[in-house]
Amino acid sequence: xxxxxxxxxxxxxLFMISSLAWIVYVVxxxxxxxxxxxxxxxxPSRIGIWLAASVGFLAxxxxxxxxxxxxxxxxxxAMGRAAGQIAEGxxxxxxxxxxxxxxxxxxxxxxxxxxxxxxxxRQQSALEEERRFxxxxxxxxxxxxxxxxxxxLEGLERNIASSPEQRNHYVKVCKQKSExxxxxxSDLLAFAKTEHTESVQREDAFxxxxxxxxxxxxxxxxxxxxSIALRLRMPPADAESGLVTGDAYLLERxxxxxxxxxxxxxxxxxxxxxxxxxxxxxxxxTVLDSGPGIPxxxxxxxxxxxxxGESSRNRESGxxxxxxxxxxxxxxAHGGDLTADNHPQGGARLTGWIPRTSGAESE
Numbered sequence: 001x002x003x004x005x006x007x008x009x010x011x012x013x014l015f016m017i018s019s020l021a022w023i024v025y026v027v028x029x030x031x032x033x034x035x036x037x038x039x040x041x042x043x044p045s046r047i048g049i050w051l052a053a054s055v056g057f058l059a060x061x062x063x064x065x066x067x068x069x070x071x072x073x074x075x076x077x078a079m080g081r082a083a084g085q086i087a088e089g090x091x092x093x094x095x096x097x098x099x100x101x102x103x104x105x106x107x108x109x110x111x112x113x114x115x116x117x118x119x120x121x122r123q124q125s126a127l128e129e130e131r132r133f134x135x136x137x138x139x140x141x142x143x144x145x146x147x148x149x150x151x152x153l154e155g156l157e158r159n160i161a162s163s164p165e166q167r168n169h170y171v172k173v174c175k176q177k178s179e180x181x182x183x184x185x186s187d188l189l190a191f192a193k194t195e196h197t198e199s200v201q202r203e204d205a206f207x208x209x210x211x212x213x214x215x216x217x218x219x220x221x222x223x224x225x226x227s228i229a230l231r232l233r234m235p236p237a238d239a240e241s242g243l244v245t246g247d248a249y250l251l252e253r254x255x256x257x258x259x260x261x262x263x264x265x266x267x268x269x270x271x272x273x274x275x276x277x278x279x280x281x282x283x284x285x286t287v288l289d290s291g292p293g294i295p296x297x298x299x300x301x302x303x304x305x306x307x308x309g310e311s312s313r314n315r316e317s318g319x320x321x322x323x324x325x326x327x328x329x330x331x332x333a334h335g336g337d338l339t340a341d342n343h344p345q346g347g348a349r350l351t352g353w354i355p356r357t358s359g360a361e362s363e
Contacts, residue, residue: 071103072103074096075095075096075097075103075107076103078095078096079095079106079107079110082095082110082114086114086117091114091117091118091121093110093114095107095110095111138184138188138306142181142184145177145178145180145181145184146177146181148173148177149174149177149178149181152170152173152174152177153174155170156170156171156174187322187323187326188322190253190322190326191305191322191325191326203245203246204245204246204247204248205243205244205245205357206243206244206248207241207242207243207244208242208244208251208276208283208285208354209232209234209235209242209276211248211251211252211255212232212255212274212276212285213232214252215252215255215256215258215259215274216230216232216259216274218252218256218259219256219259219260219263222260222263223263223272226263226266226267226268226269226270227268227269228263228266228268228269228270228271228272229270229271229272230272230273230274231271231272231273231274232273232274232276233273233274233275233276234276235276235277235278240278242276242278242283242356243283243356243357244283244334244354244355244356244357245357246334246354247334250330250333250334251330251334251354253326253327253330254326254327254330254331254338254352255274255285255287255327255352257323257324257326257327258287258323258324258327258338258350258352259272259274259287260323261323261324261350262287262288262289262291262348262350265289265291265292265348266289266290266291266347267290267291270289270290270291271289271290272287272288272289272290273287273288273289274286274287274288275287275288278356279356280356281355281356282336282353282354282355282356283353283354283355283356284351284352284353285351285352285353286349286350286351287349287350287351288343288347288348288349289347289348290346290347291347291348292346292347293342293343293346293347293348294340294341294342294348299340299341299342302324302340303324303325303328303338303340304325305321305322305325306321306322324338324340324350327352328352331352331353331354334354334355335354335355336352336353336354336355337352337353338350338351338352339351339352
């Protein structure tokens, strides 16, 4: 429907009022004088003139009133009712069209606002559902080691563990459960810090391969406990510098999460390989393991907070379900990304990359 400006509508209305009055006058003149010569000596009677003026004016007012109500009053009343419905929480509104451009623009704005509010309500509902799930999962993850810890401590208190071997076993389990709780709390803090992180605050320049080497040393003890071989494949010696800019601490945390995830899902005697590679604009690190890989059904959801698939994220492996989520957020905060798939020869493959620092910037 074509819309006109209010100014155009007003000028058109004035023209219509004057035109209809003149048209009716001409008709009356023609009926009484049998002639359309307005300037003739014999004109219409005074009654005819008043009749023409009255009928023309009333007709113009009727047409103008109909258009004014249909194009202006009704849309404005509908907008008022729609505002009341929105205030009551009803976002399914429908506004009539208007031939006045300004009112049509307000109508489009109302429609966009209602659509935005519907989307906001949908997102809020999804976030609320995710929040309830998140709290329930965290409560379960906290309760499980706490119950086990309390049970073993009560056993020690009641002298159920009579032999030194049993007492050592109880103490070892208590230590493991306390470490599990510490890990969960640490991951929760990191998750909360990275939830709204869109960009990094620190802008240090460093070699990404150096951060990977530090992370490998961090998980070496856990890997040796399972007789897992750690390998690092660096770019060729004649390759350009893999200098990047960002927060070295956060990136080390991300690589720690990736390597820790690989250690937990790699069987005894397996192999974990970290491959550093460079492209003209990216510095990437790929972590390969010789574990069972990630089930196809879990690949799309492996980065969701607290998601635990059949074998990729279960409580028995000691994971909290937040490590990969935190790692991806850190990579994205650096302008890169983290992806997951399976290597054709078996095992999970996690690849993270961030933009390289240009030579001019590094200087």
